[in-house]
Amino acid sequence: MKQCLILALALVVCLLGRVCAQGVYNTESIDGIEYVRLSEVCRNYKLDPVAARGSMVTYQGTHRVSLRNNHQDFYVNNYRYVLSYPIRSYAGQLMISSTDVRKLVDPVLRPQFSNNAGTLHTVVIDPGHGGHDAGAVSPYAREKDCNLAVALKLRKMLQDCGYRVVMTRDKDVFLTLQQRVAIANRCPNSIFVSIHHNSGRRAAEGIETFTLAPHGTTSPFARTRRMADLAGNDQDSENIALATAIHSRAIKSTNATDRGIQRARFSVLCTIERPAILFEGGFVSHPEEGRLISGAKYQEKLARSICEGIVGYSSVVCRNRPKGNSRVATNGGSKGRVRTSISGSSMGKTTIGSRKQRGNKRG
Ligand SMILES: [Zn+2]
Structure with missing residues (x-):
């Protein structure tokens, strides 16, 4: 009986912790979207405002968050994310959508509170395209x-x-998107990492990582806004945590242009039943980046970033830790230390803001 009471109390404390950090906010409807005050959200995560530089507004605590009014760009520890809805101004206050607080801010700032990740035993690697x-x-x-x-x-x-x-394929063969998803959905306790490279205008370059757009939201690639039709999946928090873990390490190790963690409704992401990302490792069409991408050294760098990202995700978000020499693979000077952050740079004050701020060209 006493044990039951202790368990119940622990559960209540845990749930309260979750509700308090995500916050209970006063909401305002702006153009039919539910928004909350950014200052209240930041206060909940113990982030204090720092002097604005131009139109960029920054909050700093154990994380650094930057944004600007009417934009969907959102930087956490200088890594770029694209919000589902733009930051807005209302009655003299900057506002952020409730969806972005729940589906982006919270799982990125507190990935350890994800409660849907389960254990991770299998990684499904999906090398895009193949054959004809x-x-x-x-x-x-x-x-x-x-x-x-x-x-x-x-x-x-x-x-x-x-x-x-x-592997969805380990040689030069063609698979349909449905075949790739079917392979992944057959693997319990798994995540899905689809690997692609981009092409675009000659100047377009950089790395971008896609996760499924959350339920009810549109994506930058959607032409219509039939919100009711737009399903998400049950792994929104895990998706963005996994994307953060991999993307941040890839940007850091390659020094490539950070095109951001973005939302999309690519069919390979829509029907997957596991935490999933689609990683774009750079532009084959860019004269310099294209040459790098075709070389073994750069490919090794990308592979190592993805591997370290998966180990980082696993140690922060999942209930189990990988065996083998995963400690060595986490590198970054954090050997043997349990991470409480999901991005490659530790959230310690020594690394915040020390990363070179990059331009964010879009192709
Ligand atoms: Zn592709």
Whole structure:
């Protein structure tokens, strides 16, 4: 009986902790979207305002958050995210959508509170395209080859860390998107990492990572706003935590342009039943980046970032830790230390803001 009471009390404390940090806010409807005051949200996460630089507003605590009015760009520890809805101004206050607080701010600032991640045993690696579908092609590289090269290096690294790895393809063959999703959905306790590379205008460059747009939201690629039709999945928090873990490490290790963690409704993400991301490792069409991407050294860098991101995600968000030499693979000077942050840079004050701020060109 006493044990039951203690358990019940622990559960209440845990639930209260979650509600308090996400916050109970006064809401305002702006253009039919529910918004809350940014200052209240930041107070809840113990982030204090710092002097504004131009139109950029910054809050700093154990994390650094930057944004500007009427924009969807949102920076956490200088890594770029694209909000589902723009920051707005209302009665002299900056406002952020409730959806973005729940689906982005909270899982990125407090990934350890994710309660839907379960255990992680298997990583499903999906090298995009293959066979007759070459993907993006340029004088420097064919996307399908680069995707597979990174994926094969990643497989070895993950296996060394003790994960079971399932490849949707391990050679130059074509699979439909449905076949890829079916493979992933058959694997219990897994995550899904789809590896792609981009092409665009000659100047377009950089790394971007996509997760499924949360329920009811549109995506930057959607042409219509049929909100009722727009399903999400049950892994919104895990999706963005996984994206953060991988994307931040890839940007840090390659020094590539940070095109951000973005929302999308790509069919491969829509029907997946596991935490999933689609990683775009750079532009094969860019003269410099294209050459890098086709080389083994850069592919190794990307694979290592993804591997370290998965280990970081696993140690912060999941209930289990990988066996094998995962401690070595986490590197970054944090060997053997349990992370409480999800991004590659530790949230300690020494690294906040020390990363070079990059331009965010869009192709
Ligand atoms: Zn592709």
